Amino acid sequence: MTEAVSPDAVRARGSGTQSVYAALRTEILSMALSPGSPLDEVRLSERFGMSRTPIREALLRLSADGLVTTLPNRNTIVATIDFAALPPYFDALTLMYRVTTRAAAARRDPAGMQEVRRHQQAFAEAVEAHDAYGMIEANREFHVAIAVLGGNPYYVSFFSRLLDEGRRILRLYYSTFDDRLPRQYVEEHEAIIAAIEAGDVDTCDRLAIAHAAQIVRQIQEYVARDMGKATAIQNL
Amino acid sequence: MTEAVSPDAVRARGSGTQSVYAALRTEILSMALSPGSPLDEVRLSERFGMSRTPIREALLRLSADGLVTTLPNRNTIVATIDFAALPPYFDALTLMYRVTTRAAAARRDPAGMQEVRRHQQAFAEAVEAHDAYGMIEANREFHVAIAVLGGNPYYVSFFSRLLDEGRRILRLYYSTFDDRLPRQYVEEHEAIIAAIEAGDVDTCDRLAIAHAAQIVRQIQEYVARDMGKATAIQNL
DNA sequence: ACGGCGCAGAGTGTCGACAGCCTGTATTAT
DNA sequence: ATAATACAGGCTGTCGACACTCTGCGCCGT
Structure with missing residues (x-):
């Protein structure tokens, strides 16, 4: 489920944001991540084996897509279905x-x-x-x-x-x-x-x-x- | 035109990205920034008096809006009109x-x-x-x-x-x-x-x-x- | 003179660290 | 017992630095 990334696979420069974006997007759309569940930047960075910066950028793109809601100074959650x-x-x-x-x-x-x-x-x-x-x-x-x-x-x-x-x-x-x-x-x-x-x-x-x-x-x-x-x- | 920001105005936490986004958006839509002109992260960070991080996030949002085109590993330019x-x-x-x-x-x-x-x-x-x-x-x-x-x-x-x-x-x-x-x-x-x-x-x-x-x-x-x-x- | 190669400069992608905000808990006063 | 307050912890927003990649120019070989 939360499959870890092979430890020392140095990914291509610039692929970090994209892969995180694609992965999260798929999980959200397939409802593997249920609406309202919190997305913690630190935990995600540990899971994907990279720093918080690419994670943040991926979340930002998801937010632009309306798939994720950012609560300022608090955390980000999977967008709820209204x-x-x-x-x-x-x-x-x-x-x-x-x-x-x-x-x-x-x-x-x-x-x-x-x-x-x-x-x-x-x-x-x-x-x-x-x-x-x-x-x-x-x-x-x-x-x-x-x-x-x-x-x-x-x-x-x-x-x-x-x-x-x-x-x-x-x-x-x-x-x-x-x-x-x-x-x-x-x-x-x-x-x-x-x-x-x-x-x-x-x-x-x-x-x-x-x-x-x-x-x-x-x-x-x-x-x-x-x-x-x-x-x-x-x-x- | 490229009005500088008052030097030591400590802005509220979290307002950085938003103000840059709003400013650039206005300038792009009003054609003050002509299509195709390059947007340099370092120069923008100097102009707005903040680090590159908020600038980057603003550019990312603009990119999601289709107002800006990011050339990977090169630079970002104002989206052209097709x-x-x-x-x-x-x-x-x-x-x-x-x-x-x-x-x-x-x-x-x-x-x-x-x-x-x-x-x-x-x-x-x-x-x-x-x-x-x-x-x-x-x-x-x-x-x-x-x-x-x-x-x-x-x-x-x-x-x-x-x-x-x-x-x-x-x-x-x-x-x-x-x-x-x-x-x-x-x-x-x-x-x-x-x-x-x-x-x-x-x-x-x-x-x-x-x-x-x-x-x-x-x-x-x-x-x-x-x-x-x-x-x-x-x-x- | 011309084409390929290497080099320097510029700009981005990523990182680790710090500081501030928010929440929940424990403590204290009424 | 209840409510307000202080505190600690967690998480985000921002920063400065480093490494990598790309471009354009100059050098060298032919």
């Missing part, structure tokens, strides 16, 4: 689903579709294997690839960020279900691919809306069920 | 104009409208005074206030970022014109305010599209004229 902010989140997510899928259809780049298909296949395999983490990751890559096809870097970066934030929520959701129903997502993805290749913008828009609504409904059901319990407990 | 990326930029900007204005109309928060009106007035005053920098800033605040009214923090942060990036482009544009025609923008803003207050979502959408198109057209004319010259020179 369930109250879910409706706006889904709003934004739906919008980006639509915009990127439409743009991809309008441009029709057969070469880029290879990439999309690759991720779709990875997604399908993860579904077959009941591999929740793999599904989430492949799903993200699938949609990012479509956004890239769309050709608007502003959408790509915003969408990526939304999808990353969603990874933590999806992780909660999948972990309670051990799902077998995401097979439907596979079919919806296939339909989206077909519509993009046909250059059918209107169908893309419809499919994107439906796809988003599907996800939103599933998660809202989950929230209503499990969070209902949680608040009930809290209100005792 | 004119090739203008079409996607305008695409994204138009979308956010529409989405935020619509959302604001759908929610109709009379209290929040005060804030919007305040910025609109500041904008009108800047136009009267032919104050290009004031116009740009007030315009940004005006649209951000509308986005806040819309109630979606994801849109607010994405839109803010787009508008900030636009500040530098607008600055180029205004600086060549010394404009008196932005009076039209004032009228368009008024129309938008009226439509929001009426809760007329469709009209808001139309106005937002028109407003964006207006800006896009102006800037494209500018680019066609002045950049045409520039590329002509480059191709000699």
Whole structure:
């Protein structure tokens, strides 16, 4: 879990910050580090075998990504998930689903579709294997690839960020279900691919809306069920 | 211009990074620091009268904002403006104009409208005074206030970022014109305010599209004229 | 004259240390 | 017993120093 680094592996100059950033980012997004847990600079520096400076810079970047919250003069904690902010989140997510899928259809780049298909296949395999983490990751890559096809870097970066934030929520959701129903997502993805290749913008828009609504409904059901319990407990 | 800091003003603990970040950010957005100019950590530390650490952290935050580009093991430069990326930029900007204005109309928060009106007035005053920098800033605040009214923090942060990036482009544009025609923008803003207050979502959408198109057209004319010259020179 | 090599200078990446702030605990006064 | 206060510990914010890497220039060989 907290695997130590081989003692005297002198890493390349400049790689310190990046490796810590990547490692922490993965752990946060995969929920290996639960929201709210404290990140101590000294302890991290011991764990990664380097001084506090690279650690600090990694935390700063994570903070810019919104993955971590810095309490001035106190400590840094993994950003909490604000369930109250879910409706706006889904709003934004739906919008980006639509915009990127439409743009991809309008441009029709057969070469880029290879990439999309690759991720779709990875997604399908993860579904077959009941591999929740793999599904989430492949799903993200699938949609990012479509956004890239769309050709608007502003959408790509915003969408990526939304999808990353969603990874933590999806992780909660999948972990309670051990799902077998995401097979439907596979079919919806296939339909989206077909519509993009046909250059059918209107169908893309419809499919994107439906796809988003599907996800939103599933998660809202989950929230209503499990969070209902949680608040009930809290209100005792 | 490069005003020095009073020698022995011991700043509050933790304010170092923030003040440097704010100062550099302002200078970059106002084009006081031209794109591509180098930012030397040592020189900055001398100028701000502090060690390199807070400077570094400020630069890191600016880099996360995309305002600055870090060349590993070399130096940091002010991010350049990529004119090739203008079409996607305008695409994204138009979308956010529409989405935020619509959302604001759908929610109709009379209290929040005060804030919007305040910025609109500041904008009108800047136009009267032919104050290009004031116009740009007030315009940004005006649209951000509308986005806040819309109630979606994801849109607010994405839109803010787009508008900030636009500040530098607008600055180029205004600086060549010394404009008196932005009076039209004032009228368009008024129309938008009226439509929001009426809760007329469709009209808001139309106005937002028109407003964006207006800006896009102006800037494209500018680019066609002045950049045409520039590329002509480059191709000699 | 021209191309490859080495060198010096500049600037960053990393480190260890110090000082200040915050929290929680123990102590004291009421 | 309770509340305010002082204290100790932990952690962050900042500093100055060192090592490494890159660039540009001058030197040397051809």
